[in-house]
Amino acid sequence: MKIGFDNEKYLKMQSEHIRDRISKFDNKLYLEFGGKLFDDYHASRVLPGFAPDSKLRLLKELSDQAEIVIVISAKDIEKNKIRGDLGITYDTDVLRLIQTYRDQGLYVGSVTITQFSGQESALLFKNRLENLDIPVYLHYIIPGYPSNVPLIISEEGYGKNDYIETSRPLVIVTAPGPGSGKMATCLSQLYHEHKRGIHAGYAKFETFPVWNLPLKHPVNLAYEAATADLNDVNMIDPYHLEAYGETTVNYNRDVEIFPVLNTIFEKIYGESPYKSPTDMGVNMAGKCICDDEVCREASRQEIIRRYYAALNALVKGDSSDKEAQKIELLMNMAGITIADRKVAVEAQKRAKETGGPAAALELEDGTIVTGKTTNLLGASAALLLNVLKLLAGIDHEVHIISPNSIEPIQKLKVDYLKSKNPRLHTDEVLIALSASAAENPQARLALSQLPKLEGCQAHTSVMLSDVDIKIFKKLGVQLTSEAVFEHILLS
Structure with missing residues (x-):
């Protein structure tokens, strides 16, 4: 229960860093928000002192500049995908999120339904939102995404998507869960803004992995344990190392997609504003750790808790043995056992x-x-x-x-x-x-x-x-x- 993280320093540094990133573009930044905007209990467990509502407080500090776009996949609506932690469907969670943000004084501009291909359930949800006076936009499936860059950067690709009307410099793009299409929504907007003569920017806000901590730091290992079911893997950012000679940590999906993103940026802007996946991020959490050993021990305990959760899910038939096996490997890397x-x-x-x-x-x-x-x-x-x-x-x-x-x-x-x-x-x-x-x-x-x-x-x-x-x-x-x-x- 000792404090290892300076939350007030974090809020100050993070808000300043985001404002600085907005200023580097035409006063328009699309910020992909990963993880939970509020109730971020994983972060508070591995970084003792991190308040579960830190991201929400951060947004409230930027509320005069920010609006929120909530993204949901038509495929997730169609299959009634459930949020495991809350036990509610993604479409129901969108309504909950809208109300929660509004209750906190934040402006929700619209909802975007991604991966749309005529699903009736998605159209019914669209009508429901519009009856509540919530603007809804449709983004379509692009064949060969994300590798077919010529098609993506064309009128039949991003050009076919609805242009999302926004009115504020900072557009927070968030979703009920992973795989909803947040990044694609941001990039589609860059394409449309460029057509309108606006040099808008894109950035990514993910708390984990912490880019300026070592690859095998327990905080980063705990993130791998938390996402063992997604098969995320932390790795050294090779593009950042090559560009700057600096070792930073990112995760496999961002590293794998970066060459495609870089090409898309070049096609839209003429040149890419970023040299690495790490460049795209705006997370300042690693600079606000005030007691490294406290955070290390908290993270070790989190890995063990995740291991027990994986074993429980395995016995109940809710997961395969791969998840538990991966976390067991992470425990070995961290030098811990259940006896700890x-x-x-x-x-x-x-x-x-x-x-x-x-x-x-x-x-x-x-x-x-x-x-x-x-x-x-x-x-x-x-x-x-x-x-x-x-x-x-x-x-x-x-x-x-x-x-x-x-x-x-x-x-x-x-x-x-x-x-x-x-x-x-x-x-x-x-x-x-x-x-x-x-x-x-x-x-x-x-x-x-x-x-x-x-x-x-x-x-x-x-x-x-x-x-x-x-x-x-x-x-x-x-x-x-x-x-x-x-x-x-x-x-």
């Missing part, structure tokens, strides 16, 4: 001692608290109560929830709701604790300790239900679990 996650070691030790599922949580001061499965409580629920009692200074033997109040809840679950598992989940134990807090001062004191769990590490010896996982996530606890189903299927 202290809560995992303690949870497994407690499970072995008790012969049943167990859980462990590490507090800010390094104290590790464990919980075991009982007749009344699941291991995670027991862990929460044990932690809250310790933080509140309440003796471990004191009941802050009366067993008599737990029994009616169990009766409700088993007799009326037909659950096979009588033990209380984490959400149920917190509700019971809240009910007890109305009359029990100690329960009230224990409940007030919940904010102290944010940022804590936890591990369970078996995989948890979705309910328990969501509770830990809402509390800000960074949870991992062994890739093991409980012997008895508990509902």
